Amino acid sequence: MRLSHFAPLALMLALLAGCEFETSVGIDPPPFEEALVVYAFPTPDSTWTVSVAKSLPLGSNRSYEVPDATVTIHEGGAVVETLVLQTARPEGEPTYSIQPSVYVSPTGATPEAGRTYRIEITAPGLPLASSETTIPLAPEAEVVSDEWTYYDEGGYNSRRLRVGLVDPPGDDIYELALLLREDYQEGYINEYTYRFTSVTPSFRRGYEFLDIDVGVETDAEYYREVVFRDALFRDRRQEFELDFDTYADEFATRSFAVAVGRVSEPFARYQASRRQQIDNESNPFAEPSPLYSNVDGGYGVVGAFTSVRIALPDPPPPALAAR
Known part of the structure; x- marks a missing residue:
């Protein structure tokens, strides 16, 4: 074998060994300016509540609470409610345990369906933040049927729920969710969004039924909630089948409900961006996934929704239902 063929390669490697491949690019970021961060999801079922914080520079360990804000609710150009600070940070509590400052209505006032409100927040040294x-309006929904598809007394069971939804004229966005309440013998209560295993018609991405801007909340192959437009059943009635699994719990009484909501565009877009951010947070090659914001002069989201909650008592066991 003639080694002369490898001489150019050896020379190239020797030259490259003395090279430095580090490249630095200078970036001159704009000066950091603090701004208010606002989150509010008004609904007729709850008292006016607004969470307020402030943005901090990267690496800061300062508190982001804003206990001295003025939070006002406006309708038609007039102030209809001024919120008050719900709680203040206890003296000596470390700042890393602090949550955003929460402001609530002192009179227990609630939003009214069909009305348009503007939330304005001011705080010393920070620019005005506002959103509308x-x-x-409440959706027109009903439970058409609720039956067991598999039943084993005391064991794991499967249920199929059929929900009817009437869509009025115009563009609307809806949300479907299953809710589970567990009343434990010790006296405490646990409530959370439950998983359902399938929906008909399908809400998965790639189907025409979903607008691409409104995402789906999923957990592996299980849905926790779905947000969807009325594109394929506009101005008419549509029925949905929801399948879910359940089991008996000897320590708690379990009761289900289905929540059907009509949501605003900002609410839907925020949920979609939140889902995308969660999906991409562990992917170093993913594009940035900023959260949707509709707050002028600051950050955050103000998105409204109105929902109806329908209790789902357990259907009778198949043997009893057949009698």
Whole structure:
């Protein structure tokens, strides 16, 4: 074998060994300016509540609470409610345990469906932040049927729920969710969004039924909630089948409900961006996934929704239902 063929390669490697491949690019970022961060999801079922914080520079360990803000609710150009600070940080509590400052209505006032409100927040040394939202009207929904598809007394069971939804004229966005309440013998209560295993018609991405801007909340192959437009059943009635699994719990009484909501565009877009951010947070090659914001002069989201909650008592066991 003639080694002369490898001489050019050896020379190239020797030259490269003395090279430095580090490249630095100078970036001159704009000066950091603090701004208010606002989150509010008004609904007719709850008292006016607004969470307020402030943005901090990267690496800061300062508190982001804003206990001295003025939070006002406006309708038609007039102030209809001024919120008050719900709680203040206890003296000596470390700042890393602090949550955003929460402001609530001192009179227990609630938003009204069909009305448009503007939320304005001011705080010393920070620019005015504001956002506007219209409270959706309640959806017209009903439970058409609820039956066991598999039943084993005391074991794991499967249920199929059929929900009817009437869509009025115009563009609307809806949300479907299953809710589970567990009443434990010790006296405490646990409530959370439950998983359902399938929906018909399908809400998965790639189907025409979903607008690409409105995402789906999923957990592996299980849905926790779905947000969808009325594109394929506009101005008419549509029925949905929801399948879910359940089991008996010897330590708690379990009761289900289905929540059907009509949501605002900002609410839907925020949920979609939140889902995308969660999906991409562990992917170093993913594009940035900023959260949707509709707050002028600051950050955050003000998105309204109105929902109806329908209790789902357990259907009778198949043997009893057949009698």
